[in-house]
Every structure is written in C-alpha cells, then in structure tokens.
Amino acid sequence: MTRQSCDVLIIGAGASGALAARYFAGAGMSVTCLEQGDWVRPGDYPGAKPDWELQRRQRWHFSPNVRQLEADYPLEVSDAEVYPVMFNGVGGSTIVWGAQWHRMKPSDFRVRTLDGVAADWPIDYETLAPYYDRVDHDVGVSGLAGDPAYPEQPAYPLPPLPIGVAGMRMARAMNQLGWHWWPGSNAIPSKAYGNLNPCARLGTCVGGCSEGAKASVDLVYWPAALKDGARLITGARVSEVLVSDNGLATGARYIDRGGESHVVDAAIVVMCANGIGTARLLLQSTSKRFPDGLANRSGLVGRGLMLHPLSAVIGVFPDSVEGWLGPAGHMIQSMEFYETDASRGHVRGGKWSLMPTGGPMGAHPGLAGAPFEAGWGAAGHAAVAATLGKSVLWSIINEDLPDDDNRIELDGALTDSDGLPSVKVTYRIGQNTHDQAAFQIARATESMQAAGAVMTIPVPVIKEAGGHLLGTTRMGTDAGASVVDSLGRSHDVPNLYVFDGGSFVTSSGVNPTATILANALRCTEAVIAARRDQRVAA
Numbered sequence: 001m002t003r004q005s006c007d008v009l010i011i012g013a014g015a016s017g018a019l020a021a022r023y024f025a026g027a028g029m030s031v032t033c034l035e036q037g038d039w040v041r042p043g044d045y046p047g048a049k050p051d052w053e054l055q056r057r058q059r060w061h062f063s064p065n066v067r068q069l070e071a072d073y074p075l076e077v078s079d080a081e082v083y084p085v086m087f088n089g090v091g092g093s094t095i096v097w098g099a100q101w102h103r104m105k106p107s108d109f110r111v112r113t114l115d116g117v118a119a120d121w122p123i124d125y126e127t128l129a130p131y132y133d134r135v136d137h138d139v140g141v142s143g144l145a146g147d148p149a150y151p152e153q154p155a156y157p158l159p160p161l162p163i164g165v166a167g168m169r170m171a172r173a174m175n176q177l178g179w180h181w182w183p184g185s186n187a188i189p190s191k192a193y194g195n196l197n198p199c200a201r202l203g204t205c206v207g208g209c210s211e212g213a214k215a216s217v218d219l220v221y222w223p224a225a226l227k228d229g230a231r232l233i234t235g236a237r238v239s240e241v242l243v244s245d246n247g248l249a250t251g252a253r254y255i256d257r258g259g260e261s262h263v264v265d266a267a268i269v270v271m272c273a274n275g276i277g278t279a280r281l282l283l284q285s286t287s288k289r290f291p292d293g294l295a296n297r298s299g300l301v302g303r304g305l306m307l308h309p310l311s312a313v314i315g316v317f318p319d320s321v322e323g324w325l326g327p328a329g330h331m332i333q334s335m336e337f338y339e340t341d342a343s344r345g346h347v348r349g350g351k352w353s354l355m356p357t358g359g360p361m362g363a364h365p366g367l368a369g370a371p372f373e374a375g376w377g378a379a380g381h382a383a384v385a386a387t388l389g390k391s392v393l394w395s396i397i398n399e400d401l402p403d404d405d406n407r408i409e410l411d412g413a414l415t416d417s418d419g420l421p422s423v424k425v426t427y428r429i430g431q432n433t434h435d436q437a438a439f440q441i442a443r444a445t446e447s448m449q450a451a452g453a454v455m456t457i458p459v460p461v462i463k464e465a466g467g468h469l470l471g472t473t474r475m476g477t478d479a480g481a482s483v484v485d486s487l488g489r490s491h492d493v494p495n496l497y498v499f500d501g502g503s504f505v506t507s508s509g510v511n512p513t514a515t516i517l518a519n520a521l522r523c524t525e526a527v528i529a530a531r532r533d534q535r536v537a538a
Contacts, residue, residue, distance in 0.1 A: 002262045006032040006231070007531075009251055009266035011238050011281065013037075014092015015513055016499040016520040017272030018217035018225065019135075023524045025228035029531070032264050034236040034254050037071035037089030042212045047204030053361035056207045062096060063464055064088070070257070071235075073416035075276075076424040082307045082466040084276055084425055090234060091218035092274065093467060094513065098206050099187040099214050100330050100353055101141050102510035103132050103150065103518075107339060111401075111506050115340050115347040117432075118401050121505045122477050122486035123519075125151070131518035139215035139517070140193035143185030149335035158190045161199060166321040166392040167331035170354050173451035174334060184330035184353065187215035187513070195219045203326030203356045236262075237418050241269055241285040241294055241496070244537035249294075249496040255418045267536040268495050268527065270488075272520075275305065275469030275502035276408050280423050282473070283410050295473070295490040300483050302409060304402040304474055306507035307466035309429050311350075311396040311437045314357060314457040315448030320389045323357045330355050330395070337443055338509055346435040348399040350509040352444060355395050363388040394444040398437045399509040402471050403430060429461065437461070468512050473502035488523040494535045499523050 008024045010017045013035035025031045046055035057066075062085035064072035071088040087093045106125040111118050133154055143156040160183040163171065167183075174181040188205065189196045197213045205214055212219065226232065235257040242250045242263070249269040254262055271278040279302040285294035293301050330353035338349040357363065363384045373379060406427045414422040441458045448456045476482025479491035484503055490496040499520040501512050508515070527534070 001260065003265065004032070005265040006030040007266065008268045008270060009034070009264050010270045010272055011252060012092065012271070012273035012277060012500065013090045013222070013232060014272060014274060015094055015217050015516050017270070018091070018221035019517050019520045020270055020272060020499055020524045021230045021232070022221040022225040022228070023521065024528065025225050025230040027528045029528070031225070031230040032266070033230065033232045034238050034252065034264065035090055035232065035234050036237040037087070038234045039090045039218065040095055040208065042210050045208030045210040047202055047207050048210040052204055052207055053359050060096065060207050062467060070417060073422045074414055075422065076411045076414050080425040080427040081429050081463070082309050082427055082461065083464050084307060084466040084469055085464060086274055086276065086467065086469065090222060090232065091216040094216040095208055095218070096206055097216070097467070097513065098329055098355070099327070100511045101143065101185045101187045101514050102333070102351065104508040104510060104515050105150065105338065108506060108508040111348065117347055118506045119476065122475055128515065128518045128522065129153070131521045132514060135514065135517040135521060139187045139220050140189045140196055141185055141187055142190040144183045147182040149180055149182065149338065156185065158193060160184065161186060161188060161190050161327050161329065163331040164322055164325055166323060166356070167354060169317070169321055169451050170392070170447065171332055173447050176450055177447060179334060179336040179447065181332050181334045184327070184333050186327050186329040188327050188329050189213060189215070195223060199327055201326040203324055203328045203358065205326060205328045237416070237420070238281055239284065239418070239420055241281060243287055243289065243294065243493065246537065247289050247493060248535060248537040249493050250537045259418070268497065268534060270497045270499055272500045274500050275472045276423060278498055278500055278502050279408050279472035280410065284421065290492070295483055295492045295496055297492050298480055298483060300404070300474065300481070302472050303404040303407045304471040305406040305408055305425070305427060306400050306402055306468070306470040306504065307427060308468040308470070308507055309398050309400055309433055309437065310462040310465040311398060311441050312393050312459040312462060313396070313441055313444040313448055314391055314393040314459070315451065315453035316387050316391045316455040316457070317452060318390070318454050321392050323389050323391045324359050325356055328356050337440060344439050346432045346439065348401070348432070348436065348509065350396050350398045350436060350440050352440070353395045355393055357387070357391045357393055360384055360388055363391070394447070396437070396440045396444060397509050397511065398433050398440065399507050400433045401430060402474070402506060408472060468501065468507065470501040470504040470507050470512060473498045474505050475503045476505065487526045495537070497523065497527065
C-alpha cells in the first residue's frame with residue numbers, strides 16, 4: 001500500500017472534477033484526482049470507422065450495463081422507468097455527450113416561489129451569470145447571442161455552426177407557427193479553438209469525436225491542470241472517503257487495477273463522481289460517526305434523483321433533409337413551451353433540440369425492435385430507403401421535479417469488479433412530467449407537420465437516455481432538508497464538498513453541463529479564497 005498527500009483530493013475526472021483540478025492547481029494548491037476509468041484518445045473513437053453505428057450499440061453504448069468495461073460498475077434498474085447512463089474515464093460523460101450547451105433560465109432557480117413546487121435554489125441566475133460567461137470561453141462555445149428566451153449575455157467566443165437543410169426547414173415551420181426558435185449553441189467549435197479542431201460535421205458526436213472537435217473536458221481542462229502540477233491517477237476505484245475522529249474528511253482509500261489498496265491524505269475532499277457515483281461513495285463511507293453514510297445525517301444522500309426523461313418526435317420528409325449531417329449537437333433549439341402556463345394543466349416545461357437521426361443502422365426498423373416481417377428483408381430495405389437522410393428529430397427534455405422516492409441505494413447483491421457494492425436505482429416518472437411530455441410531443445408533432453413531414457413518429461420516453469444525473473446531494477440552507485450548502489460544502493463535514501450535478505435542487509428543462517461547470521467554478525474559487533480559514537483534520 002502507498003500513501004501520499006495533497007491539499008485537495010478530487011474524486012472523478014469528468015466535467016466538474018476537471019474544472020476544479022484546473023483552477024485549484026492554477027491557484028498553486030497541490031491536487032490529486034482519482035479516476036476509476038482511463039484516458040481515451042481521439043483515435044479510439046468509432047466515429048470515423050465504417051462500423052461506428054454498430055460500435056455505438058456495443059463497446060460505446062451509453063449504458064455501463066451494456067458496455068461492461070472494467071472501469072464500469074453495474075446498475076440494478078428493474079425499478080427504474082428511465083435508465084441512468086454515464087461514462088467512466090478521463091472526461092467522464094463529456095466523452096459521449098452531444099455537447100448541447102444551455103444555461104438554466106432565471107425561473108429555474110425559483111420554482112417554489114413561482115409555481116409552488118419543489119424548492120428554490122439558494123442561489124439565482126444573476127449569481128451564476130458571470131461564471132456562465134467564463135466557462136463559455138473555457139470550452140469555446142459556438143452560438144449566437146441575443147436569444148430572446150434568455151437575459152442579455154455577451155457574445156459567444158465562436159459563431160454558430162450551420163443549421164443545415166433540416167434546420168432551415170424546421171425554422172421556416174416555426175416561423176409559420178409563430179413559435180420561438182434560435183440557432184443551437186454547442187460546445188463544438190465552428191473554428192479551431194485552443195486544443196480543439198473545427199467541427200467536421202460527421203454527426204457522430206455522441207460516440208466520441210474522432211476529430212478532436214468537441215469540448216470534452218479531457219481536451220479543455222485537463223491539459224492545463226496537468227501543466228500546473230495536478231496529479232491524475234487513472235484506474236483508481238475509490239472504496240471510501242476517510243474521516244477523522246472529529247468528523248472531518250482526511251482523504252480517501254482507492255483500489256488500483258491490480259487489486260492493491262492505497263490512501264491519499266488531503267486537507268479538502270471534493271466529490272465530482274456524478275449524481276450517482278458521488279452518492280454511492282458517500283453511502284459506502286460508513287463509520288461510527290456516520291453509520292448511514294458520510295454527510296448523510298439528513299438521510300437525503302441518494303434521494304431526489306432527477307434524470308430528465310427524454311421524449312422525441314421524428315419527422316420523415318419526402319425528400320432529403322441531410323438527416324445524417326452533424327452537429328449532434330443540435331442545429332436549432334426552441335424554448336417556446338419552456339415556462340409554466342397554467343392553462344396546460346401542468347407546471348414547468350421543456351426545451352426542444354433539432355438533431356440528426358444518423359445513418360442506416362439508425363434508420364433500420366429491425367434494430368429498433370420492429371416485428372420481423374416489418375423490420376427485415378424487403379420491408380426493412382424499403383423502410384431504410386424511405387427514411388435514411390429524409391428524417392430529423394426533435395429531442396425534448398422534460399423537466400422532472402425532485403421526488404425523494406426516486407433514489408439510488410447500495411445494492412445488497414450486485415458488486416463491481418472490485419467487490420464493492422453497486423447501485424440500485426428506483427425511478428418513476430411523475431404525473432406532472434407525463435402530462436408535460438404529452439403536451440410537448442403534440443406540439444412538436446404539429447411543427448413537423450407544418451414543415452411538410454409525411455410521417456411523424458412520437459417517442460414518449462427514451463428509456464436508455466438518463467444521462468443527466470442530478471439531485472442526489474442537493475444544496476440548500478437547511479441542513480435537515482439538504483446535503484450541502486450553497487457553496488457545495490457538506491453541512492456535516494466542513495471540508496467535504498460536492499461540485500457535480502448531485503447538488504442541483506431542481507433539474508430545469510435544459511442540458512445541465514453549462515450549469516455544472518459554472519457552479520463548479522463558483523464553488524472552486526470560493527474555496528480558494530477561503531483556504532486560510534478552511535477547517536481540516538488535526
């Protein structure tokens with residue numbers, strides 16, 4: 001066993017962990033990050049390979065239950081209506097994200113005040129706005145400022161990506177209906193930017209970008225963090241966060257790929273393992289002082305899981321809309337039905353993103369579960385010919401409200417490859433979310449028909465698309481009703497922090513990565529500013 005020490009120990013090398021490492025190291029603090037996955041290089045991705053769509057359904061599948069890589073841990077999802085998906089590796093799930101880039105809206109921070117549901121955040125949009133501005137430039141966002149759905153903001157660092165044939169067709173339909181649309185903002189460079197190459201529009205973003213043209217944090221933050229002295233240990237599965245007799249975090253124990261145990265001592269421990277991984281590890285870290293899990297005196301660690309149930313409407317057109325062309329990413333976005341309208345019979349709303357439908361395997365009905373007679377042979381060929389390149393989809397994020405019965409727990413039987421207890425997920429879609437999704441699907445179908453679609457295919461819930469892992473260690477001012485404070489600091493353990501999406505109070509109706517990064521930057525800089533007064537174990 002080895003033992004080493006640092007000022008800051010970060011657990012997880014994904015979005016929030018990479019940003020924290022970069023800024024802590026840049027401030028002269030010694031940093032160690034433990035990541036159970038490995039580095040992935042652009043040449044490893046399937047996007048430029050002929051069989052990329054097949055690989056996306058196997059080794060590059062979103063779900064760890066399908067991939068079953070050494071770095072993954074299995075999830076028990078028999079009681080989940082949506083399956084959580086994630087990627088374990090340097091860069092975390094930004095390796096396989098679509099890189100759609102959205103800020104939360106001001107109303108998202110005040111849903112209790114405005115709509116009488118859930119809880120208000122202990123911070124507001126104005127608090128995060130300057131940090132949104134900064135991370136826009138960190139990652140090199142391509143977009144067009146001035147979207148009337150948002151407060152005024154500075155110009156993005158790069159111009160938007162082309163919206164293409166499909167984007168133009170749907171934009172005209174939205175104009176005809178009098179509905180909001182705007183060019184999509186993406187963390188995908190339209191021009192070379194920093195370590196990133198310009199987008200080649202392959203449309204394979206969610207399988208990892210083989211062009212090095214997507215702002216995954218292994219390319220954006222880790223090079224600078226390592227240059228400034230941060231230490232990144234891969235293949236390191238954390239088994240527990242350690243605490244002293246006086247209830248302060250002292251570091252963590254991890255297991256390497258050879259099965260050997262090691263300890264990293266630290267003055268500060270920052271959890272960045274995503275909304276499931278962080279809660280899992282806190283629940284594993286029991287002691288006499290914390291018999292129900294570390295930082296869990298409230299009993300809320302693992303509870304309030306939000307997964308953003310995704311819906312979709314596919315439109316099939318009589319002619320080509322170049323439905324295979326990137327970014328994927330999105331071409332245009334709509335916030336027309338985002339805010340609460342009481343006449344609809346539900347609260348809150350969702351964001352639409354226009355996305356390509358992909359290549360021939362994506363168009364093959366047999367691979368989507370169609371009956372044999374409809375999905376294979378001549379019928380299958382006819383279906384591919386009718387839809388390949390001629391279809392496009394609205395991907396719809398439905399805001400799900402926090403429910404403490406939606407949760408993750410340690411599984412009594414399922415373990416990872418090191419014998420550590422894995423996770424059981426319990427997740428039900430609430431009636432408000434069902435009602436909201438039905439409304440959004442009806443409107444999105446209307447827009448496709450206005451654009452000239454000859455067929456529309458609604459998808460009420462995409463089960464294997466729970467990629468936004470939020471809410472299991474939520475922030476708040478009341479220690480009995482939250483896990484961390486407004487700066488991500490545990491109410492129970494003053495030198496233990498959570499910077500990932502688990503700290504979200506509500507899910508909003510937009511992709512969360514911009515908010516995760518902006519909030520992580522805010523919290524990181526607060527820790528740096530107060531480091532002289534930081535309580536640490538004796």
